[in-house]
Amino acid sequence: MNLEDMRRTYARRELELTDLQADPFVQFDGWMREAIATELLEPNAMALATVSAVGTPSVRVVLLKGFDTRGFVFYTNYESSKARDIAANPAVALLFPWLPLERQVSVTGRAEKISAAESLKYFLSRPRDSQIGAWASRQSEVITTRSLLETKFAEMKAKFLSGEVPLPDYWGGYRVTPASFEFWQGRPSRLHDRFRYVRQPDDQWAISRLMP
Numbered sequence: 001m002n003l004e005d006m007r008r009t010y011a012r013r014e015l016e017l018t019d020l021q022a023d024p025f026v027q028f029d030g031w032m033r034e035a036i037a038t039e040l041l042e043p044n045a046m047a048l049a050t051v052s053a054v055g056t057p058s059v060r061v062v063l064l065k066g067f068d069t070r071g072f073v074f075y076t077n078y079e080s081s082k083a084r085d086i087a088a089n090p091a092v093a094l095l096f097p098w099l100p101l102e103r104q105v106s107v108t109g110r111a112e113k114i115s116a117a118e119s120l121k122y123f124l125s126r127p128r129d130s131q132i133g134a135w136a137s138r139q140s141e142v143i144t145t146r147s148l149l150e151t152k153f154a155e156m157k158a159k160f161l162s163g164e165v166p167l168p169d170y171w172g173g174y175r176v177t178p179a180s181f182e183f184w185q186g187r188p189s190r191l192h193d194r195f196r197y198v199r200q201p202d203d204q205w206a207i208s209r210l211m212p
Helices: 023-035 081-088 116-125 128-136 146-159
Strands: 045-051 058-062 066-068 071-077 091-098 103-113 170-183 194-201 205-210
Touching: 023 066, 023 091, 023 103, 023 170, 045 071, 058 071, 058 081, 066 081, 071 081, 071 103, 071 116, 116 170, 128 146
Parallel strands: none
Antiparallel strands: 045 058, 045 091, 066 071, 071 170, 091 103, 103 170, 170 194, 194 205
């Protein structure tokens, strides 16, 4: 295996300032719709980067479950490692790697919990087994065997055998309010097109082209 010889020429398309929407949320919406229409695997998958109270960085993939001009929403266990990081330092980064389209979008901003009502609405829309899984898993805690998790799941399934599964008080959503976006389009010779949107004090967006 020689990773040094692995190369691909990006030549699907270009990205010019005139192609961009003034509002980065509108620009993101267009690219997301194209990613969905192209039937990419998990187009709403995004890498979420956080930093702990002592400065240790972590990154993992989570699923985007909604976005509008207020920001990007995902759901998790509020006792997980990512939630502990956010409690200590709400500054986060997101990355959408749409590689088959030779594109990526990165976002920086601050994460805050959404309302319990919003979390409940989404939780009730989840498949029942996913709801039970939220009760069975103490996310990020150490376990000795998978059988312990499966046993806990079976216990919770029996407990909630009839009726709705309630929302755990330790589970819910976060909204990332963006301070910046970057839209990246692969180009030949590694001369990629990169445009950054930065939120201004008046909530308008300044757009700049970046060197690749």
